[in-house]
Amino acid sequence: MSMPTSGPAHLLESFVADGTVPGGVIAHGHDPEPHAAGTMSIGGSPMPADAIFRIQSMTKLITTVAALRLVEQGELALDSQVATWLPELAEPVVLSRPDAELTDTVPADRPITLRHLLTNTSGYGMILDGSPLQRAMADSATEAGPLPPALGADDWLAALASLPLVGQPGEVWRYHHSFGLLGILLSRISGTSAGEHLAATLFAPLGMRDTGYFVPRETAHRLPAAYGVEGDELVEREPAAGGFHVGPPPDDMSHSELLSTAPDYLRFLRALRDGELIDAEHLAMLSRDQVPDGAKDPSSFFPGFWEHTGWGFGVCVVADGPHRGRFGWSGGAGTDFFVDPDGTVGIVLTQVEMGGRIAPLLEAYGEL
Structure with missing residues (x-):
């Protein structure tokens, strides 16, 4: 079979050919089919289109939608105090x-x-500059990082709650930890783990058979290796078909992040886009900037983040330029998705951590 000469398939093939990533899966269009390229690991078996990736922060949109569905069912409200649960x-x-x-x-x-949880303004979150709070988060195993949490959900929550907030709720934007709290909130409201709640209310109805907080051993052969980057070299962090995510975890991971496939996540995005999951009012709120300008500290995240983007509910939203109105987000293990106002969806899943090495791939894919 000859290599495609244009479009998303060609784009991914070219970045595999130059060694940027060992392999990946990509899709782009109104109802696209995923295309796989490369291998599951360096020198490993071919990458299948239904490979199961560590989607990390792409989880945030899924737990956001689950929470908004509970709002629509009257279980809580956007301004409900989370301390109730x-x-x-x-x-x-x-x-x-x-x-x-x-x-x-x-x-x-x-x-x-x-x-506050949906908008990353709870007062908890990543601290990028050296400070007593940053050191305390590292010491208490609540600091965000590329690897799965070291603590189970209840212990993680207790450790995080023992620390002060970096700013007043609603007045400061800090990334990430609000969504760990959201996962535990889903668990407490539903009386099950977040994984069980999502499986019953979203994954099973949508046919997302390969999405969850762990990979069953019988499908572990579809889990690619995970790589970090040191200098110009790829360093294996988790092996193909192995590592923390294979088999049920030892503790409740309601605060952790999901694994999924391109077919599963595309199914979810299309259902969300087409109004099958949440009502039009909540979808509009989700996809518009919801963060007060005074909460957008330029030093709190990557340089330039707030110049052309905002944050809705669980996603980044593009505020200006040719892609104005696009919403989407990335996962730290090398994944990304978006939904455009015209209904175009895009997804790219790789196994190389987010950073300078794969930035050109993500930028090119974003311009398809």
Whole structure:
């Protein structure tokens, strides 16, 4: 079979050929079919179109949709206090300034709500600059990183709740941890793990057979290796068909991140786009910037993040330029998706961590 000469398939083939990634899966269009290229690992077996990838932060949109469905069912509201189900967060305290000592705090002005979780404005999140809070998060195993959480859900929540917030709820945007809290919130409301709740309410009805918090051993042969980047070299972090995600985890991972396939995630995106999962009002809110300008500290995330983008519910939204109105997000293990206002969807799944090595691939795919 000859190699495609244009389009998403050719794009991925070219980045596999030059060694940027060992392999991956890509799709682009209104109802696209995924195309696989390359291998499951360096020198390994061919990459199948239904390979099961560690989608990491692409999980955020799925848990967001699950939460909004509970809102529509009357189980909670956007401004519900999450301490109703997460009593560990009933009396948060806030650092007097981001670099203050952990004892230099004031009471929170308001409770943490579901809206705060969906918009990354709970006051919990990644701390990029050296500070007592950053060191405390590293010491307590609550710091975000490329590997799965070291603590089970309840222990992680207890450790995180023992630390002060970096800013007042609703007034500061910090990435990531709000969605770990959201997963535990789904678990507490449903009385099951987040994985069981998502399986019953989203994955099974949509036919997303290969999406979950772990890969069953009988399908582990479809799990690619995971690679970090050190200098110009790819360094294996988890082997193909092995590692933490194979078989049920030892603890509840409701605060963790999912694995999925291109066919599964495309099915989810199409259902969301077509109004099958949440009502039009919530879909519009999800895909518009929901973060107050005063909460957008340029130093709180990657340089330039706020220049052309905003944050809706669980996704980044493009604020201007030729892709204005696009929403989507990436996963730290080398994955990305988007949905355009005209209904075009795009997805690319690789096994190389997010960073400079795969940035050209993601930029080119975003311009298809």
